[in-house]
Amino acid sequence: xxxxxxxxxCFYIDNYSYQENMLPKFxxxxxxxxxxxxxxxxxxxxxxxxxxxxxxxxxxxxxxxTRLPYKKGIPAKVGKFLRLYEGFVMALDAASPxxxxxxxxxxxxxxxxxxxxxxxPNVTVYxxxxxxxxxxxxxxxxxxxxxxxxxxxxxxxxxxxxxxxxGVLPVRVxxxxxxxxLPTEKCELLVMGADDELVEKAKTDGACERVRKQYGISxxxxxxxxxxxxxxxxxxxxxxxxxxxxxxxxxxxLIVFGSVTKELMDQVKALADGxxxxxxxxIQSKDSYDYFEAADLVVFPGRHSVMWEQVxxxxxxxxxxxxxxxxxxxxxxxxxxxSKDSVEEIQSEIERLIxxxxxxxxxxxxxxxxxxxxxxxxxxxxxxx
Numbered sequence: 001x002x003x004x005x006x007x008x009x010c011f012y013i014d015n016y017s018y019q020e021n022m023l024p025k026f027x028x029x030x031x032x033x034x035x036x037x038x039x040x041x042x043x044x045x046x047x048x049x050x051x052x053x054x055x056x057x058x059x060x061x062x063x064x065x066t067r068l069p070y071k072k073g074i075p076a077k078v079g080k081f082l083r084l085y086e087g088f089v090m091a092l093d094a095a096s097p098x099x100x101x102x103x104x105x106x107x108x109x110x111x112x113x114x115x116x117x118x119x120x121p122n123v124t125v126y127x128x129x130x131x132x133x134x135x136x137x138x139x140x141x142x143x144x145x146x147x148x149x150x151x152x153x154x155x156x157x158x159x160x161x162x163x164x165x166x167g168v169l170p171v172r173v174x175x176x177x178x179x180x181x182l183p184t185e186k187c188e189l190l191v192m193g194a195d196d197e198l199v200e201k202a203k204t205d206g207a208c209e210r211v212r213k214q215y216g217i218s219x220x221x222x223x224x225x226x227x228x229x230x231x232x233x234x235x236x237x238x239x240x241x242x243x244x245x246x247x248x249x250x251x252x253x254l255i256v257f258g259s260v261t262k263e264l265m266d267q268v269k270a271l272a273d274g275x276x277x278x279x280x281x282x283i284q285s286k287d288s289y290d291y292f293e294a295a296d297l298v299v300f301p302g303r304h305s306v307m308w309e310q311v312x313x314x315x316x317x318x319x320x321x322x323x324x325x326x327x328x329x330x331x332x333x334x335x336x337x338x339s340k341d342s343v344e345e346i347q348s349e350i351e352r353l354i355x356x357x358x359x360x361x362x363x364x365x366x367x368x369x370x371x372x373x374x375x376x377x378x379x380x381x382x383x384x385x
Contacts, residue, residue, distance in 0.1 A: 002033040003385065004097035006113065008068070008083060009104025010130070011049070012038035014059050016285040018306055019128070019168060019192050020103050025061045026196075026381035035095050036065045039085070047229065047259040047282050054086075066091045082150075083107030092116050099385055102127040102158070105165075105180075106151040110158050117161040126384065127158060128166040128190060132175050134303050134323065147179050155180040166190035166384070169304065171325020190384055191328060192306050193375035194313025198289040202314070207290035215278055217294070221253050222354060225295035227288055227307055230260040230268060234302035236321065236341055238264070241271035243347035250276070252354065257283045257291065292316060297353065297360075301338055301346055313375035317363035319349055331374060334367035 005024045012020050020036075028034045036059070044050040054069040069086045070079030078084075088109050093116070100113060105127050117123050131151075137143035155165075155176070165187045167173030176187045201207075217223050224244060230237045237256060244254040254277045260268050272279035283291065288307065292298060298311045299319040304326050311318055312329045320329065322337035329335055336349055353360045 001099065002035070002095065002097045003027050003099045003101060004092075004095045005034070005036045005101045005103060007036060007038040007103045008085060008088070008109060009102070009106040010039070011041040011043070012036065012065075012067075012103075013043045014065075016043070017195055017198070017288075017310065018285075019130075022193070022195055022377040023101065023381050023384055024063050026378050027385070028061055028063055029378070030381065034063050035097070036063055037088070037091050037095065038065060038067055039083070040067050040069060045282075083109060085109050088112045097123060099124045099126070101125075101384065104128065104130055105155045105158060106131065108150070108154060110154045114157050114161060124385075125158065125162045126164050126166065127155075127162050128168060129172050129176050130168055132169060132171045132325065134171075136175075137179065143179075152180045155182060159183070159186070162186065164188055168192050169325055170328055171323075174325060189328070191375060191380060192309040193377040193380045194310045194372065195286075195289070196372070196376050196378045198286060199314055199372065202289040202293035207293040211291055211294035215255060215280070216275070217253055217255075221251050222249075222296050223294060224252070224254045224297045224299055224350065225257075225292055226254070226299050226301070227257045227283075227291070228300070228302075228305045229258050230256075230264055232261070232263075235264065236301035238267055238271060239341060239343045240299055240301050240346050241268070241277050242343045243350065244277055245271060245273070246343065246347050247351060249354065252276070252350070254278070255280060255291065255295075257281065257288070289314065297350070299346070299350075301341070309375050312367070313371045313377075315364075315368035315371040317353075317360065317367050319346070331370035332366050334363050334370065336363075 007020050024034050024036055040051045040054055042050055042052045054067045056066050059065050068088055071084035072086050089112055137147045159182060165176050165182055167176050167189055170189055173187050173189050176182045177184055226240055256279045259282050268279050271277055292311050292314050295316055298316045300308055301321055304323050308329050318335045319338055320335055322339050338345055
């Protein structure tokens with residue numbers, strides 16, 4: 001059976017652990033013939049957005065990837081905005097899939113899939129959604145013209161032929177129903193997760209000891225970790241760095257990784273003293289599993305990222321920002337939610353856990369017991385189809 005993953009609504013990034021990477025990986029592990037058709041939108045070596053050359057190649061899992069350029073014969077900005085692609089019809093015909101998994105319905109060439117499925121009615125279609133009000137529809141024009149207009153139209157074009165629409169967060173299920181007006185019975189939560197193989201590898205190959213030794217963290221230090229982009233939407237990482245600096249306990253340490261925008265780099269450097277708080281730059285997505293394995297506590301004080309689900313799957317206690325529609329990472333006590341963007345709250349919650357080892361150990365037990373039961377990408381990939 002052939003499964004085609006279509007990543008034309010946004011980016012596709014090789015060697016990452018996003019859902020667009022993990023579902024094809026584990027579908028192939030399950031024995032399916034798998035292929036990916038994607039845009040040229042990707043990340044560079046520093047984790048910044050870029051466009052790569054169109055072409056055909058096998059990715060790190062031996063899966064065929066076809067990168068399509070934007071439509072010729074129209075202004076480049078129009079093709080990029082509407083997400084119209086050159087050669088999609090030919091690539092889809094050549095793939096000849098039995099299942100089409102569409103990652104994001106926000107592209108005008110979705111009508112190519114509609115025409116294909118009309119000709120091949122036995123093909124099963126699934127569509128997921130990564131949009132919510134934290135990353136989309138953030139102003140009147142985007143909400144009412146782009147999402148309630150253009151992308152809603154695209155969603156309704158594919159709806160009659162779609163078996164299930166998946167929101168990857170509870171709030172993104174709501175977005176499908178409330179903004180795109182899709183049938184409630186077709187909308188369902190399909191969580192993101194953690195790569196089972198990398199979770200197991202990090203636990204069994206000495207990652208914890210290796211990372212701690214590399215950065216001068218002793219076995220009895222309480223190591224806090226955070227990661228991801230530090231930009232104008234995630235300045236809360238700076239609050240975490242200040243909070244750890246304020247804690248009068250030399251055994252409390254913090255490692256921060258991720259890309260930093262130029263306007264915030266000076267502040268990051270000022271807060272990273274190289275010992276208590278260390279900023280280590282950008283690391284590869286697959287390597288983040290080793291770093292999180294070394295942590296006693298993981299803190300995400302800013303808006304949601306896919307690392308929330310990854311770390312939950314790795315069985316680590318977390319402090320995370322209280323975002324509406326993201327409480328699915330709470331498995332019964334493994335998470336403390338932060339309600340304020342303040343140094344004082346972050347510092348207080350960290351100190352409370354350190355000073356109440358029974359509560360911390362309870363969080364840890366729940367995280368370790370429940371994490372991979374819910375957030376295993378091997379299981380998520382099976383549920384997806």
